[in-house]
Amino acid sequence: MAATPADVKEYPNSYAFVIDMPGLKSGDIKVQVEDDNVLIISGERKREEEEKEGAKYVRMERRVGKLMRKFVLPENANTDAISAVCKDGVLTVTVEKVPPPEPKKPKTIEVKIA
Amino acid sequence: MAATPADVKEYPNSYAFVIDMPGLKSGDIKVQVEDDNVLIISGERKREEEEKEGAKYVRMERRVGKLMRKFVLPENANTDAISAVCKDGVLTVTVEKVPPPEPKKPKTIEVKIA
Numbered sequence: 001m002a003a004t005p006a007d008v009k010e011y012p013n014s015y016a017f018v019i020d021m022p023g024l025k026s027g028d029i030k031v032q033v034e035d036d037n038v039l040i041i042s043g044e045r046k047r048e049e050e051e052k053e054g055a056k057y058v059r060m061e062r063r064v065g066k067l068m069r070k071f072v073l074p075e076n077a078n079t080d081a082i083s084a085v086c087k088d089g090v091l092t093v094t095v096e097k098v099p100p101p102e103p104k105k106p107k108t109i110e111v112k113i114a
Numbered sequence: 115m116a117a118t119p120a121d122v123k124e125y126p127n128s129y130a131f132v133i134d135m136p137g138l139k140s141g142d143i144k145v146q147v148e149d150d151n152v153l154i155i156s157g158e159r160k161r162e163e164e165e166k167e168g169a170k171y172v173r174m175e176r177r178v179g180k181l182m183r184k185f186v187l188p189e190n191a192n193t194d195a196i197s198a199v200c201k202d203g204v205l206t207v208t209v210e211k212v213p214p215p216e217p218k219k220p221k222t223i224e225v226k227i228a
Contacts, residue, residue: 008173016169020136020176022203059122062134089136089203
């Protein structure tokens, strides 16, 4: 299980996990949340030549096989608001932040006349 | 200038150079032939966040910058028949082979009657 490079970016209202996955299509990639706070991104890359016969490898540097990355999500991540987009071999998983709790209003205690 | 992994495959009538270029679009990639027999593939990857403000990097593993690979082409490569396709962050450059010379037909010498 190989690791593939990833960037993690924080935006005011979300986190973005950006992962290189060259040669993988959306259907080859799985995005899951485990234990409520672990983001697991996995995929598998296969050699392309199987459908085309008569190929002989002269050089073989590109890794194939399973890829996986795990990230522990911050406390304010909203695991119900996760989306993922794959483009040009780069997967971006966006996790929204839970909005911070509203500041408590000062509580006014009525002063009774004694 | 970083190297990116490449596979080279030989088919009966062509060679294929397959190179991982995640996050690069067709317009970011240059395919050239130098000195009649050197295939040069180059490209540049930039960070994506510049268009979106307010991003803070929490983790930064993905390499950016210029990529280049050079390959000396075999003698039977036809440098006039090269095509390149980029899909899912993987560039495939196909170089046709020059067809082998036709086998010489036996030459028939007329036998004259002496």
